[in-house]
Amino acid sequence: MSKIDYHRQTVIVTGASSGLGAEFARQLARRGANLVLVARRADRLESLAAELTRAHDVTVTAIARDLGLPDAGRTLRAELESRGIYATGLVNNAGFGTNDAFTDEDPDRLQSMIALNVSALVDLSRAYIDPLTAADTGVLINTASLLGFQPIPYMGVYAATKAFVLSFTESLWEEAHGTNLRVLAVCPGAMQTEFFDVAGNQSADLGTKRATPEQVVTIALDTLDRRSAPPSVVTNSRSLVLLGKLLSRRAMVRLMGWMARRSHTQPTAPANS
Numbered sequence: 684m685s686k687i688d689y690h691r692q693t694v695i696v697t698g699a700s701s702g703l704g705a706e707f708a709r710q711l712a713r714r715g716a717n718l719v720l721v722a723r724r725a726d727r728l729e730s731l732a733a734e735l736t737r738a739h740d741v742t743v744t745a746i747a748r749d750l751g752l753p754d755a756g757r758t759l760r761a762e763l764e765s766r767g768i769y770a771t772g773l774v775n776n777a778g779f780g781t782n783d784a785f786t787d788e789d790p791d792r793l794q795s796m797i798a799l800n801v802s803a804l805v806d807l808s809r810a811y812i813d814p815l816t817a818a819d820t821g822v823l824i825n826t827a828s829l830l831g832f833q834p835i836p837y838m839g840v841y842a843a844t845k846a847f848v849l850s851f852t853e854s855l856w857e858e859a860h861g862t863n864l865r866v867l868a869v870c871p872g873a874m875q876t877e878f879f880d881v882a883g884n885q886s887a888d889l890g891t892k893r894a895t896p897e898q899v900v901t902i903a904l905d906t907l908d909r910r911s912a913p914p915s916v917v918t919n920s921r922s923l924v925l926l927g928k929l930l931s932r933r934a935m936v937r938l939m940g941w942m943a944r945r946s947h948t949q950p951t952a953p954a955n956s
């Protein structure tokens with residue numbers, strides 16, 4: 684396998700209205716991909732679509748959609764195909780996290796998080812796995828997280844959704860072996876995006892250095908271009924994963940709890956509910 688030619692691709696990017704998703708859209712457009720941008724904030728999507736269409740010779744379609752609703756993947760595919768848009772690539776990137784003691788978490792917000800981070804991602808993957816596999820070079824990128832490698836007290840549900848994404852995507856990587864579909868779980872450490880505003884606590888980065896979305900997307904797309912691409916890539920703060928291999932699970936979860944309590948400041952009001 685060799686470098687992917689995105690000129691013949693139409694790639695769906697979810698969560699493209701900010702942060703990592705917007706950057707995936709920018710770098711994929713630069714590589715020649717036509718795009719479908721999906722998120723709830725239509726104005727953001729429309730202005731990014733206009734920017735990318737102006738700057739590159741690509742077609743960009745903006746779809747304002749709450750992916751937390753049931754059957755997100757099947758509904759999106761039906762709508763796109765009714766408009767003659769047949770995707771060969773999918774970046775399942777939309778997601779959010781919460782940061783609080785489990786006893787203080789809002790049950791509705793937890794359900795919304797699981798619906799988006801897990802259910803929508805699975806439904807979109809299932810809706811598109813056949814056309815992606817049939818494409819000359821299909822691409823499936825799922826955004827997991829560094830926090831998917833170990834439990835994270837005070838972000839317990841979020842970390843578990845990302846452990847799910849990591850495990851699920853690595854399984855798909857193996858199932859796609861011998862086909863034209865390339866699968867990758869991207870596992871960023873903390874990044875400079877709106878994530879921490881939405882989580883309501885800037886200290887949820889546990890004091891680690893934040894990468895830029897540019898750095899993370901460059902590593903992700905370069906990794907997928909490799910002759911023998913791995914099932915997942917940790918893009919920054921890799922030492923946390925190494926630590927998890929050295930310590931017992933008891934020691935690791937204690938350490939994560941200590942780091943969370945140490946860096947904890949008063950949570951601010953969530954920007955997105």
Ligand SMILES: NC(=O)c1ccc[n+]([C@@H]2O[C@H](COP(=O)([O-])OP(=O)(O)OC[C@H]3O[C@@H](n4cnc5c(N)ncnc54)[C@H](OP(=O)(O)O)[C@@H]3O)[C@@H](O)[C@H]2O)c1
Pocket residue numbers: 697698699700701702703704721722723724725727748749750751776777778779780799826827828829870871872873874875876877878879881955
């Ligand atoms: N930032 C970090 O430190 C970090 C680290 C590791 C992994 N991640 C993961 O990276 C991914 C991107 O997050 P980010 O850091 O770029 O944060 P972000 O700037 O907050 O972006 C999140 C994106 O998800 C979209 N979204 C949220 N709820 C949605 C819904 N119900 N339906 C459709 N779209 C929805 C948002 O758009 P709308 O609000 O317009 O819908 C936005 O485009 C997430 O999966 C996150 O878990 C982030």
